[in-house]
Amino acid sequence: MAIAAVRLNQLVETKARILDAAREAVALSGWKDAQIALIASRAGVATGSVYRYFDSKADLYAQVLALVSEREVAVVAAIVEAEGSASQCLVDAIYTFAVRAMRGRRLAYALIAEPCEPEIDAARLKYRAALADQIARLVRRGIADGEFVEIDANVAASCVAGAFMEALVGPLAPEAAPDSDAAKAIAQAIAGLSARMLFRHPAPELTPVSRVSA
């Protein structure tokens, strides 16, 4: 029984190694490297073994997306729940998201904008939806507190999420300079603008507070 646990652990480790190899491949050179054979070799297993752990390529990448995205959504969720005015939280959440995305540009670009197969693209939409959901919560809070204009929270959340994601695509392009000061300025501009559409007038002058976590 004790040894069976070791064996089980091996299985879990192997699965994690495959997931990791897949994530790394995408983070390194995007979806063009997202091939089962390549991932398997990177993970040190045979091609066929991948199918012992995942139903299909789509399943594998859905899990990769979930893995990476959940972390980002969690970061945003934490800020959404944090102390402070809804306005400040919103700016911080977007700023943090942007800064983190720019840190892992290649992966973020793949996750947000890079053309990819329809199956993977479909999984991507869930991530956007989850993120929009977090924003929506903040929007509701801001409306309730009288900080934001009264508007359908879901529409507003979509607008906000669309705004900062689209604006990030350029800076996330693999060729863009990863310069840190410029990156911060861009992130700040994006956060300021994206949040601004919700503010009641007069708008508060907000400086984003970095809540970037490791």
Added chain:
Amino acid sequence: MAIAAVRLNQLVETKARILDAAREAVALSGWKDAQIALIASRAGVATGSVYRYFDSKADLYAQVLALVSEREVAVVAAIVEAEGSASQCLVDAIYTFAVRAMRGRRLAYALIAEPCEPEIDAARLKYRAALADQIARLVRRGIADGEFVEIDANVAASCVAGAFMEALVGPLAPEAAPDSDAAKAIAQAIAGLSARMLFRHPAPELTPVSRVSA
């Protein structure tokens, strides 16, 4: 020479018929129907004939996208150039875009958000860029006129374009109700919000003017 002209005309017509069949197929049921053999049969030509008119599938769909998108970009461009304050023009442009998109929901959804092959997706990005360019012109005008906050026009344009496109995706989903009054309200909300992020305070109270053309 006169008969050669007829012949040339035939060629042009056939090409147009193929483009049209491709557009219709996408407008009817999205990218899953975007297969050369199917398009050829819809256009009443043989599969191989498609390759007399287009270099590849990607080329065909790039042209389809260009055809459809150019019209939309032109509509927006016309509003951008129109009389009126930058604020009003911006709201009108977005409102018009949204209403038109909702009219041809299936096609708009395919053009904006539906998962599709990477080659086609890549062509899609050009469309977004062209649209963002138009918005950027308006942003510059608004800044120059002191109507908009002073901010990088390209970042701002990306934010605006991202905001209204993302917010449209839901309402454009093939299953969504095409209800007209609700659609207008949504379009208005989207336009108001998306433009709002640029307004200097206090923001003008704007009612979008429909400039939807046939």
Added chain:
DNA sequence: TGTATTCATGAATAAAGGTTCATAATGGCA
């Protein structure tokens, strides 16, 4: 009408990569 050139046809081909499966290796257990 004859001939050259262009255009159309659609079955065959090609390519790419996901998926399978017969076989082998390994680990647990008596």
Added chain:
DNA sequence: TGCCATTATGAACCTTTATTCATGAATACA
């Protein structure tokens, strides 16, 4: 150690469409 169950292997297989090309029809022109 021998046996069974589980897991790993990776070459072969499939599937799916885009693309080609040998053949035939149509057209322009003398």
